[in-house]
Amino acid sequence: MSLLDRIGVDIGRKMRLEDAIEWAAANSIRHIDIQLDTGANAVTAFDAGRARGVRAALERHGVHLGLHTLSAVNVAEYSPFLSEAVDSYLKAYIEAMPMLGAGHIVVHAGYHFTADVEMRMKAGLDRLKRMVEHAEKKGALLLLENLNKEPADAEVHYLAHTVEEWRYYYDAIDSPAFGLSFTANHAHLMPEGVEGFLAAIPMDRVVEVRLADCFRHGHEQHLIPGEGDFDFGDMFRRIEGMGFKGHYMNAFGTVEDMNRARARQVEAARAAGVAV
Numbered sequence: 001m002s003l004l005d006r007i008g009v010d011i012g013r014k015m016r017l018e019d020a021i022e023w024a025a026a027n028s029i030r031h032i033d034i035q036l037d038t039g040a041n042a043v044t045a046f047d048a049g050r051a052r053g054v055r056a057a058l059e060r061h062g063v064h065l066g067l068h069t070l071s072a073v074n075v076a077e078y079s080p081f082l083s084e085a086v087d088s089y090l091k092a093y094i095e096a097m098p099m100l101g102a103g104h105i106v107v108h109a110g111y112h113f114t115a116d117v118e119m120r121m122k123a124g125l126d127r128l129k130r131m132v133e134h135a136e137k138k139g140a141l142l143l144l145e146n147l148n149k150e151p152a153d154a155e156v157h158y159l160a161h162t163v164e165e166w167r168y169y170y171d172a173i174d175s176p177a178f179g180l181s182f183t184a185n186h187a188h189l190m191p192e193g194v195e196g197f198l199a200a201i202p203m204d205r206v207v208e209v210r211l212a213d214c215f216r217h218g219h220e221q222h223l224i225p226g227e228g229d230f231d232f233g234d235m236f237r238r239i240e241g242m243g244f245k246g247h248y249m250n251a252f253g254t255v256e257d258m259n260r261a262r263a264r265q266v267e268a269a270r271a272a273g274v275a276v
Helices: 017-026 048-061 082-100 117-138 163-170 184-188 193-200 232-241 255-271
Strands: 007-012 031-034 064-068 104-107 142-145 178-183 206-211 247-250
Touching: 007 017, 007 064, 007 255, 017 031, 017 048, 031 247, 048 064, 048 082, 064 082, 082 104, 082 117, 104 117, 104 178, 104 206, 117 142, 117 163, 117 178, 142 163, 142 206, 163 178, 163 193, 178 184, 184 193, 184 206, 193 232, 206 232, 232 255, 247 255
Parallel strands: 007 031, 007 247, 031 064, 064 104, 104 142, 142 178, 178 206, 206 247
Antiparallel strands: none
16 A cells, blocks of 8 residues: 555544545545544444444445544543543443444543642553453454643643653553554654654554644644644654554644645655655
């Protein structure tokens, strides 16, 4: 499969799933991600008949679907009632994956409030272990994403935004139902950058690489390529050179922005010496 075919578009909440599949097919896009939290795509809005139609459309058009949970849902939640609700939320995604014919679910480690880091990390790891066990039973695949840093003086911080925090989870979970989603632009915000992350993480466990532009050591932005200083050519050279065979996922701007950027990203890779 060509590099262009391996670069997808994160639809998120921008389109009804059935429309997103048709749009992707019309634009020769092989990979899309979608969120199942609101509106026509809420996980509760799919019955057996609708799900059957989604699976048929994916197969007919050769489109690969991924699901992406909402990072605002705190996987590190430990409060009564809320904790059970987070379990139910993740289980609903896990059960939706085979129903909709999706290939993976991107999940997160949650967030802490500065004074409760250890408690939050333990709660999140325990929950992810439970969800991986559930995913094994349902034939689902969870991909844990490295999230973005927040300002140093912020009260709330995402977990798994550093190599060390991310490793805390993936070292403790060894399962065919658990892999990684590497967000390269989040690594670009950190001191070690993309190069440092790639040197430290188990790339054989990475299924998806997520992409957007941003500024080195900056703050969380999902800019269109060319609006920041992220070196896409160098990133592709490094990752492809490590033998990565998975897919990339654009996550910025409009669906048209993400689609148009695919060709420019391929040219950046070509200019960096990547066989595309």
